[in-house]
Amino acid sequence: xxxxxxxxxxxxxxxxxxxxxxxxxxxxxxxxxxxxxxxxxxxxxxxxxxxxxxxxxxxxxxxxxxxxxxxxxxxxxxxxxxxxxxxxxxxxxxxxxxxxxxxxxxxxxxxxxxxxxxxxxxxxxxxxxxxxxxxxxxxxxxxxxxx
Numbered sequence: 001x002x003x004x005x006x007x008x009x010x011x012x013x014x015x016x017x018x019x020x021x022x023x024x025x026x027x028x029x030x031x032x033x034x035x036x037x038x039x040x041x042x043x044x045x046x047x048x049x050x051x052x053x054x055x056x057x058x059x060x061x062x063x064x065x066x067x068x069x070x071x072x073x074x075x076x077x078x079x080x081x082x083x084x085x086x087x088x089x090x091x092x093x094x095x096x097x098x099x100x101x102x103x104x105x106x107x108x109x110x111x112x113x114x115x116x117x118x119x120x121x122x123x124x125x126x127x128x129x130x131x132x133x134x135x136x137x138x139x140x141x142x143x144x145x146x147x
Contacts, residue, residue: 007116098126
């Protein structure tokens with residue numbers, strides 16, 4: 001049986017796996033060694049995933065017989081669109097791509113895997129794109145919590 005941390009990640013991943021982007025972009029999970037993709041037009045855009053987990057918050061004695069104390073687990077899923085500067089895209093187009101990704105994670109979206117039951121605590125937010133090295137970067141921030 002997987003740990004609760006693994007189950008939480010798999011719950012998040014189940015929602016990520018249903019994400020469709022235009023253009024389609026390769027995704028790299030946290031800790032993956034990312035070799036930026038390319039196609040006939042040169043370097044291609046891709047997505048980096050990261051999940052920052054907060055310390056569990058103890059909320060009291062459990063109503064469940066098999067667990068002594070209940071905790072609320074929470075974190076922030078970061079979805080970073082990495083768009084090569086060498087590939088044309090306007091600021092508006094990049095904001096739109098990030099906005100469409102954010103729209104895939106509206107408030108109260110439920111995600112489950114095994115014992116994990118997670119939900120988004122608010123609508124995801126597309127942050128202002130910025131330039132880092134050879135990429136334009138658009139980050140989408142998804143706050144989540146256990147139920």
